[in-house]
Amino acid sequence: MAKPIPEGCEGLIPHLVVNDGAAAIDFYKKALGAEELFRMPAPDGKKLMHAEIRVGGKVIFLCDDFPEMCGGKSRTPKSLGGSPVTIHQYVKDCDAAIKKAERAGATVTMPAADMFWGDRYGTVTDPFGHAWSFATHIKDLTPAEMAKAAEAAFGGCG
Numbered sequence: 001m002a003k004p005i006p007e008g009c010e011g012l013i014p015h016l017v018v019n020d021g022a023a024a025i026d027f028y029k030k031a032l033g034a035e036e037l038f039r040m041p042a043p044d045g046k047k048l049m050h051a052e053i054r055v056g057g058k059v060i061f062l063c064d065d066f067p068e069m070c071g072g073k074s075r076t077p078k079s080l081g082g083s084p085v086t087i088h089q090y091v092k093d094c095d096a097a098i099k100k101a102e103r104a105g106a107t108v109t110m111p112a113a114d115m116f117w118g119d120r121y122g123t124v125t126d127p128f129g130h131a132w133s134f135a136t137h138i139k140d141l142t143p144a145e146m147a148k149a150a151e152a153a154f155g156g157c158g
Contacts, residue, residue: 008059014087015061017075018128021048024062027127028053031104032089034060042066056089077129086123086131094120094136101132114138116149 018024021039028034037052037059047064054060067074077083091097095112101124102108109131112122118139124132141149 008054013059013061014085015063016128016130017065018062018130019065019076019078020128021051021062021064024126024128025051025053027104027106028055028060031101031106031126032056032132033100056091060087077131080129083129083131086133088133088135091134091136094122094134097134098122098124101126101134106132116153117141117146 016024025034025036025039029036032055034053034055037054038050039048039052040050041047042049042064047066049063051062052059053062065074065076065079074080089097098108098112105127106124108122109125110121110123112120112134115121115135118137118141119135120138121133121135123134126132
């Protein structure tokens with residue numbers, strides 16, 4: 001009997017829509033150390049209907065854009081002018097993760113820096129328009145300490 005929730009697919013799963021799914025898988029392998037789990041081409045063999053990769057032990061789904069199946073509307077971040085969603089990953093070395101992603105073709109949108117909440121943090125945008133953030137936790141802070149650090153970081157504005 002089939003499991004209602006497949007092994008490894010517990011919890012939330014990001015599902016990325018891209019142009020050129022095969023290139024996206026290659027990028028995620030280079031930039032994030034992704035492991036390809038599954039690839040299902042569309043009947044014409046030109047696009048990917050569905051693919052699965054694993055990054056940091058977590059599954060991510062992806063597919064090519066099929067505007068013809070979505071009322072003629074594209075759903076890639078590039079076609080929409082950006083994405084309001086950022087995929088976040090804690091890593092052992094934030095700076096190294098950002099450099100690796102950049103070498104693979106990502107654009108650094110926020111260089112790594114020590115943040116008021118106790119993380120070293122930075123962001124990139126991948127070649128397909130998806131935003132990724134990386135952090136290394138460097139300091140344990142209480143909520144009061146974070147609030148004080150935020151106040152100092154923002155200079156009392158807000």
